[in-house]
Amino acid sequence: MYKVHCMNVIAKAGTDKLGDGYELTDKLEDADAVLVRSASMHELELPEGLMAIARAGAGVNNIPLEECAKKGIVVFNTPGANANGVKELVLAGMLLAARDISGGIQWVHENANDPEVAKKTEKKKKGFAGTEIGGKTLGVIGLGAIGVLVANAARNLGMKVLGYDPYISIEGAWNLDHHVRRVNDLDTLLEESDYITIHVPAMDSTKGMIDAAAIGKMKEGTVFLNFARDLLVDEEAMAAALESGKVRHYVSDFPNALSVKMKNAIVVPHLGASTEEAEENCAVMAAKEIRQYLEEGNISNSVNFPKIDLGPMKSESRLAIFHKNIPNMIGQISTTLSSIGVNIANMSDKSKGEFAYSLIDAESHIDQEVLDRLKAIEGVYRVRKIQ
Structure with a gap:
């Protein structure tokens, strides 16, 4: 059961998309994933078990991106949803800029109690003319x-x-x-x-x-x-x-x-994405991104890790490995797996700046020893077994 913490009010259309296998939690320290809109996360101590943060919106200046990357926490946004x-x-x-609509409306409010308002309007409206x-x-x-x-x-x-x-x-x-x-x-x-x-x-x-x-x-x-x-x-x-x-x-x-x-x-008081439709679209997209990553390891619309898609998992196990984007990392990972008898059925490795992400389908069961050996490789930030 994955636990999701909402740091802001998230549209129900989005949380409903989480479906079975997910529950909402009020405690950040228990969360596997976070849904957030505008709440600042820079001052927070991010729990060790946190795997994903999805911003229901485009801007991510309220999220510590580099800290998340070094902890193997994938940060998503929802481009285009709003x-x-x-x-x-x-x-x-x-x-509003072309015609003084605001000024005209304000004048009407100020003269609402004047019985001659209709007559005066015809004289006053020239002052609000625009282009x-x-x-x-x-x-x-x-x-x-x-x-x-x-x-x-x-x-x-x-x-x-x-x-x-x-x-x-x-x-x-x-x-x-x-x-x-x-x-x-x-x-x-x-x-x-x-x-x-x-x-x-x-x-x-x-x-x-x-x-x-x-x-x-x-x-x-x-x-x-x-x-x-x-x-x-x-x-x-x-x-x-x-x-x-x-x-x-x-x-x-x-x-x-x-x-x-x-x-x-x-x-304007920051109303750009403040519509019912935009909030629902962002929430739904964020929920889908979280599910795709937690259940399959696939990443889309991340701002700190690359896009990667191995499709639905069909092998015995799948590994998600976050590491530095430096030479010979793939060699070390594959050598480590080979040395303990794990055969790679499919693999994809992508990088984004100084960070990289490897997604590996293995034909054999992955136990704790395998995870520990991979974590011991210098430059590996996090290793996660999908199944």
Whole structure:
């Protein structure tokens, strides 16, 4: 019986997918796997028996990835599961920036008790007039699951769309509307777009990428939308651009001490993936990832270990071995197994950065001696017998 601990409220549609052989536990120390959304795990002491963490969402900055990797704890996320919810909010953000809808609604609330409100509306509405997004140019930085949906939707709304992503996947390229013009350098997108939206992960190479120099290349009066991570934008530079009018509006899904006080900023309380559908999709995907790994050792959508799939287990036993990505590890593993009479029926080894993962189907029973011998190999982090 596998035990799963939920660090946040996880949609029932997801926990129901765990099925027989699983039970939920309130105690982290008893957990074989963890389901988490936004709760921070950096300060926690991770139990020795923990094998997997699944983030019901895309970002994993709340999880200590390297520590988990060194303990052989697979960390999953759910890319694309909340993409439609984020896409729809990006479109809403563009419309809020194009027309002063929020200001108009606020005026109506403030004048709700005025018997002349209907008459005054006809005079006042000119103050909330805006522009249409049809015919304008949207620049999409990052053409992953969300970026592609945003680009395609904007095309359907009559916008011209530029896309920039030097690492676009084959799937992303196939799904992208053929009318979206892909550019090979970011400067072109910055210089030609009326609206710009960013959809890239927060990494050392992307943090602060929208800085004063990048903003300086934008059109006068550009609208910039950030529904990815606040760390991608140098918000002090953005505040200065809003003050000068270089940027007309900064639409952000990340309230913080600086963004909430910016002139002409439209700040949303982190609602990108806050839809019933997105929460259910993420929970279901996370539960399936956990089951696939715990029951078969196969890994998909991990952020600290490589993708690997040996299919359903058909041999006597299956071994999952986490180790450093260094020369001769496979040789040492296979030699160790051979020396104690274990024949390898099928094997796959993949690496991701400094970490690697071997999945081995053996034709004979695996006992504790085999596990101990493998664990004794220098550079092996963890050995798990699937069955």
